[in-house]
Amino acid sequence: MRIGRFRKSTWVNDVASPILKVKDLHAYIGGFHILQGVNFEAEEYKLTAILGRNGVGKTTTLKTIMGIYKAARGEVFFKGENITNFPTHSIVKKGISFVPAEKNVFANLTVIENLKLAYNGPKEKFDDKLEMVMNLFPELKRFSSLLAGELSGGQQRMLALACGLVREHDLLILDEPSEGLSPAYVKNFYRLLRHYMLENRKTILLIEQNFAYAREITDYIYLMDKGVMVTGFPSEKIEENNHVIRRILGVSL
């Protein structure tokens, strides 16, 4: 069972089996103190979402977990191992697949080359993995020999997610996967994502700007503001947290 509690400006929760645990994470970008003590956990086989307005440090949190930005203080644990400030490629090797929000595919590589590069499992299993993602995104099959830069924005996003899925992982981290996609497509996309997670027993952590989408698909929600996690609660307790949601996101239920 999850029990949440407020601690001054930061939020800590106790998750039964966290695959990812972030403790008091601080990061500076260009001299600005962006992450000011981020605490949160992601439970195994669940979908956790971080919500917050623009510029509160959501993407910085993900990039610091991934070792792209240096953590000035604090720790990141993945499957119990301290991976703070590890080189990004070795974090990927440990089983975290990250799909950035922007510039998330190589425009000068073909669709199939992007997928080949993303795959890091045994060679003989690549075809199976490829088939799996091609079944999820049949549209990509038609464009496999095209350069990623020749695809539409939506198709590039699809490819980025396919790359994230084809990579061997236990935890999939997605930075605003719905950005720039049509509402009709997003709904279908999240349905696919959830199905994939349950079917393959994976864990997903994502950033979502759109509260309406997040409440439908996530198991657990964190609200972020000014470089800290303000609160976290299971999705079924959204109603109880209406006042915080309104204060942090400026939306009401």
Next chain:
Amino acid sequence: MVSPELILSAIIDGLTYSSMIYLAAIGLVIIFGLMDVFNLAQGAFFGLGAYLFVTFYYMTNNFLLSLLLTFLIGIVLGLLTERAIIRPVYGNPLAQLLLTMGLMTLLYTFMQLIWPTGLVFPETQNFLLSGYIQLADVRIRIYKFVLIVIGFVLFGTMSTLLSKTMIGIKLRAGTENRELATVFGVDISMLFTSAFTFGVALALLGGALVAPLTHATIELPVHFSLLAFAIPVVGGMKSYSGAFYASLLIGFVDRLVAYFIPQLGFAIDLIVMIVVLVVKPEGIFKR
């Protein structure tokens, strides 16, 4: 009237010169393309390759062995340079320029100190190395054809490497977006080391390969440094195939001008570079 023999000779010289420029430039383009490091010492490494190769040839009298030894020394030098000089200043282009300029000066001084009068590649009994063929009235050195073949084979090999192998895909990915490459699991630090090492080793190998024609002189690295720097400007700063086409363009323009308007000399190469910079600053062969 211009005789057909003269045109034939100019074409063969143009192709040979293009190959030589490509050999001098390809390492520079790989290093700059991936790492954004403009290695000013690349031409000096090219010259060093020529000196080492001729020295080894005197010692072993074996062309392939001398090439191999030069290439191996190139790998060691590339690795040491990357670790000791380039790695500490990644992300600092000014420091990189100054350090590679310092390295270039150091290498020039070293070459002048060890080989003050240059080294002449000896006449051999080997037909491919020292033989000639007669085409109409023109006598052409066979080794020029060898160099042309080597240039085209190297281009073919590079193209295959870049398009068909995993290392090539990683190289192209790292060239386009380093941060994303790490997210895709690429060990960018290892890739940088490998690319720099390979780039320097290619420069030494290039110097070695041109030595039978040019001999090893201190003018060789100076001349080819300038030509090699023109290649990424003309071909596109991060275009691997552009480097080949730019080499062909500069090689042909240079040789044809040398044949028919010799007064222009080396200036024509710089004129081509300046025209490209003004008209198409991203390079004429950039995709």
